Amino acid sequence: MTIPNPAATGIGLPATGGPRLPQEPRLHTEIPGPRSRALAARRVGAVARGVGETLPVYAHAAGGGVVVDVDGNSLIDFGSGIAVVSVGNAADGVVEAVREQIGRFTHTCFMVTPYEGYIAVCEALNRLTPGTHEKRSALFNSGAEAVENAVKIARSATGRGAVVVFEHAYHGRTNLTMAMTAKSMPYKSGFGPFAPEVYRMPLAYPYRWPTGPDRCGEEAAERVIELVRDEIGAASVAAMVIEPIQGEGGFIVPGTGFLPRLAEFCTVAGIVFVADEVQTGFARTGTMFACEHEGVVPDLITTAKGIAGGLPLAAVTGRAEIMDAPQVGGLGGTYGGNPAACAAALAAIDLIESEDLAGRARRIGEIALPRLHALRERYDFVGDVRGRGAMVALELVRGAGDDSPDKVLTAAAAAACHRRGLIVLTAGTWGNVLRLLPPLVIEEPLLLAGLDLLDEAFAELAARRQPPSPARPEG
Structure with missing residues (x-):
């Protein structure tokens, strides 16, 4: 019919x-x-x-x-x-930008014959994300792809293999990001075996923390640090990946102090601190990125969802020395940073900023x-x-x-x-x-x-x- x-x-x-x-x-x-x-x-x-x-x-x-x-x-x-x-x-600006771009060309693959839109999006991300350090960005298609590439980059930069994630986390549907995701049904059930060297830690969940919300952030952070040191070995950990506010996990806002304490520990231990801002990014929580609420500057930040007004685009942005660690050709993808999606992202970012x-x-x-x-x-x-x-x-x-x-x-x-x-x-x-x-x-x-x-x-x-x-x- x-x-x-x-x-x-x-x-x-x-x-x-x-x-x-x-x-x-x-x-x-x-x-x-x-x-x-x-x-x-x-x-x-x-x-x-x-x-x-x-x-x-x-x-x-x-x-x-x-x-x-x-x-x-x-x-x-x-x-x-x-x-x-x-x-x-x-949004009118997004529609017009996409219409103009696809009238010129829909695809060439940035890794074959590159184009300005990809560079402009990376420049915008380097400017907008927290921290004044020198940054680089790489563009992908989905949040899961961004998270997976963040782990690749962290492993390349550190020479380590282990990845630390948290209770209630959701990071995607690829094999590695399923391993990083906490919830079994429907995301993981029947799809294993999963990627190894992924370790799950307690989350500072104020509503359900045993001693109550007031000391939740402090107590949970110390427990995580203890477990990483004693059970995994901090020197084995490439990346700690966390959503500053959990999405699929239930919009859990971690207890105060939890994120800054973990970021501080990662800096001392040589662990790449990755903020998964796929759902929280681009003004959703009242700041451009949710980690800014507590002044956290991540080493790497993953973005997608709100970046391009509905077109598929994702990114990893971070410290130049970490982002530049993988060999040439080690990052990329056929559609990553599609020109129409880049045009949409530039228009969406302009709207986010100009309209506050x-x-x-x-x-x-x-x-x-x-x-x-x-x-x-x-x-x-x-x-x-x-x-x-x-x-x-x-x-x-x-x-x-x-x-x-x-x-x-x-x-x-x-x-x-x-x-x-x-x-x-x-x-x-x-x-x-x-x-x-x-x-x-x-x-x-x-x-x-x-x-x-x-x-x-x-x-x-x-x-x-x-x-x-x-x-x-x-x-």
């Missing part, structure tokens, strides 16, 4: 997904609607079962803070394609976090509220004094949001975190409307959980 274009069916959608889309929620059908359901049926016969989906709503257009589906429903986007379209799904999207992210946090804390006060199944800027989350638990993770309730919360036309994502090792990642360009009325829908969804959950009232005695 062929699904007709909604623009030709009387729904009246525009042909593009730019800011001309009305920035308001609008439901014409149930979610998912009939055209989305028809596409879902086609998907079953065409797409491999292992490719998951959060919400079976098929997009026709998107822009600003909305996604319009093939049934004409306009949904509020609190997912941003997993923190990718921070500047919006079809880091400030916009802080404003989103100022609006959203009090609303989430109010939910925590109201409902005992909201165990924790956390995050920075436009990267915030709620951890859901059984409640009534029991902080055990409640994955079923979290799935129900997401479904209740989806039915109302609000796109949200789940996360966490135990699947019990509801994460919110609105585009940084979302208009405040739309942000508030989305938070209102979140309130409605939680009220629905609470009503379902209420025990039935006891029957009144007759007479």
Whole structure:
């Protein structure tokens, strides 16, 4: 069955997904609607079962803070394609830059006949990333590819093999990055054996730290340092790789002092400290990079997602002497730094800076976090509220004094949001975190409307959980 274009069916959608889309929620059908359901049926016969989906709503257009589906429903986007379209799904500057570039050429391969766009993106990354030291960058396609190359670079620079990662981490789906990722299902189950010499350390997880949040960062850092020294041997470790705020792991903001202490230890021990900023980078948390919140200057930093307004691009940026360690030809890839993606990145970076999207992210946090804390006060199944800027989350638990993770309730919360036309994502090792990642360009009325829908969804959950009232005695 062929699904007709909604623009030709009387729904009246525009042909593009730019800011001309009305920035308001609008439901014409149930979610998912009939055209989305028809596409879902086609998907079953065409797409491999292992490719998951959060919400079976098929997009026709998107822009600003909305996604319009093939049934004409306009949904509020609190997912941003997993923190990718921070500047919006079809920002004018990005669209024009890509259109101009592909009109000249779509590909030559930078390793064959190079082009200026690749160099310009590397120059921008060298300028924007933390630290005033001399830097170099290399471009790739995905976050996982960037992380894997960061490890390659660290091993080449140090002559060491071991890699230290952390509980609840997510670093990607390649063989090495699966080994570095903590969560088994669905990311690792059945796909082993994995790359060796990867060692997992405790994370400073304030909500669940045994002695409480106040000393979490200090205690966790000392425990990690002890384990690296005594059980691995610091002289064997090439790289310590950490997300400054964990993404898929549940938006865990490590306890205060944890990151700076580990970075200091790595410097003394000759270990390359790698900040995986694939999800947190490019103004998402209210600074250009999340490690800046505690003044951490990593040796290497990996980026992707928000770098190019929705086009596939990733990078490793770091100290020149470390980045230049691999032999000529040791880094690269056929599509790495594709010219259209580079054009998109330069336009997206310009928008992030000129429109102060880091400030916009802080404003989103100022609006959203009090609303989430109010939910925590109201409902005992909201165990924790956390995050920075436009990267915030709620951890859901059984409640009534029991902080055990409640994955079923979290799935129900997401479904209740989806039915109302609000796109949200789940996360966490135990699947019990509801994460919110609105585009940084979302208009405040739309942000508030989305938070209102979140309130409605939680009220629905609470009503379902209420025990039935006891029957009144007759007479």
